[in-house]
Amino acid sequence: DDQHGTAIVVCSALYNALRLTGKEEPVIVVNGAGSAGIAIATLILDMELGNVILVDRQGILTKDMELTSGQRKLIDRVNKEGKTGLLADALQGADVFIGVSAPHIVSQDMIRSMNPDPIVFAMANPVPEIERDDALAAGAKVVGTGRSDYPNQINNVLAFPGIFKGALQAQATEINEEMKKAAVKAIAHLVSDEELDENYIIVSALDPRVVDAVSRAVAQAARESGAVREWKEV
Structure with missing residues (x-):
């Protein structure tokens, strides 16, 4: 399955980004809760790489929302802090952003609101959730994208x-x-x-x-x- 391949490669990149930054127990925001986002979030949790907050167009997913069966399976394992709100709320004080969603939905202010040295995987293709240079300028320590013309292509x-x-x-x-x-x-x-x-x-x-x-x-x-x-x- 395509999404499981994506999850494996995202987790490899995340594993190394966490090795590099020394972040422990990171809060990881996964934006996009379709099959790819669910597969990524599941593997992150299974590997105990960090705590996951799952976000989609409705905002931070919580039990009282209309959820797909895949989202419903994961809902008890995510959002340990009980955050509510939109993507901007999820990213406040988070360590990692993983996007399998839509172009240009993450602002530099959102990156600045994250913990120091955030890890940003903006994988919407061909236009990422935030441009690599913008993420770096806002303080991101590591940026990965789905594109082959930048370093850290998550393919x-x-x-x-x-x-x-x-x-x-x-x-x-x-x-x-x-x-x-x-x-x-x-x-x-x-x-x-x-x-x-x-x-x-x-x-x-x-x-x-x-x-x-x-x-x-x-x-x-x-x-x-x-x-x-x-x-x-x-």
Whole structure:
């Protein structure tokens, strides 16, 4: 599924951005609560990378709103602080913004209202939620986008075909959470501690090491988590 690939690559970039900034227990605002936003939020929570606030056109999602089944599944796990309001309210005092939403909906003032050294992944394509230069000028420490002409391109190509190759090598019957987490870490760890900086939190989609690193990690996770079919002698 496309959205799971997106979630894996977003989490890899986030994992490294948190490594770089040293943020612990970050508040992570995910704007856009469709299939991609739900997949991203779920994997962030499963990997215990931080606390998530989910926002869509209605504002910060809360139990009393009209929610989709996917949103309803997550609602008890998000917004631990019980915030209400719109995107601007969600971002106040947050550490991370992840956008899979609409162009130019985040202002520099919103970035300034976040905690120091915020991480901003503005992934609406081709026009991001906030332009990279505007986010940096407003104090963002790390900016990732979906575009190939900027550093830190968050491209779900990084997850494929490695995940499928690993699943096939292990003869897995499913792609489970453990396999996704293994893919996240495999992609993240291709950036060494020495290389890690504001403009390099995720490897290029063209990096030749990616497929093998991901497939090896996914195959191992498949075997260890029991996602592998037992072959019986007939």
